[in-house]
Amino acid sequence: MVVKTAFITGSEGGIGSACAALFRDQGWRIIGFDRSRNQDASRPDDIAAALAGIERLDAVIHAAGSVGVGGIEDHSLEQWHAVMDSNLTSAFVVCRETERLLGQDSAVVLFSSVNGRHGGNRLSGVAYATAKAGILGLVRHLAKDKGARGIRYNAVAPGPVSTPMLDRLEDSVKDELRATMPLNRLIAAEEIAGTVAFLCSPAAGSITGATIDIGGIWMG
Secondary structure, X not given: OOOOEEEEEOOOOHHHHHHHHHHHHOOOEEEEEOHHHOOOOOOHHHHHHHOXXXXXXXXXXXXXXXXXXXXXXXXXXXHHHXXXXXXXXXXXXXXXXXXXXXXXXXEEEEEOOHHHHHOOOOOOOHHHHHHHHHHHHHHHHHHHHHHHHOEEEEEEEEOXXXXXXXXXXXXXXXXXXXXXXXXXXXXXXXXXXHHHHHHOOHHHOOOOOOEEEEOOOOOO
């Protein structure tokens, strides 16, 4: 039996670790990548070093990223670039550096957000919403450009996810986030991982260029 290989950025974060755990349970080999190891997904040399000696990838899951807070008047240019690099530039770099290792029946899943779909609010911040909207265009372009090679590019756009980072917020803020969700609850990281695993499976073999909303229609 051939063991498939997945490259997962943000592999020790809330969502990335849930993806890594599920894929391991399904028999995948995992190549993890995380800022806790002083690895930066926006740096091509870091990606190249992590993938040194790897001949093929069957899936790439780019779960690394960071948030920003506030409106346009609250963001310095440095803060703007930091959030854009963490979310959008990193996605470009990851896709560029892994493309040569992907082939027929491989899949890439990038992370957008409900904020990228609908513009977000001051809690998520202008830079974050803009970066996550950019993911949608990147996925659609790559899906068209690389489809003939059998590489599928998709995105997921979750609402608020119950992760250690979000759990540190005040209860009133979490209540506000729940109120924006039709199911009136936060999303479990394992639910995100299940959707990502589906997009990387043969069952999703004809899905490319799509963005899957997780958590329902955002009402914030």
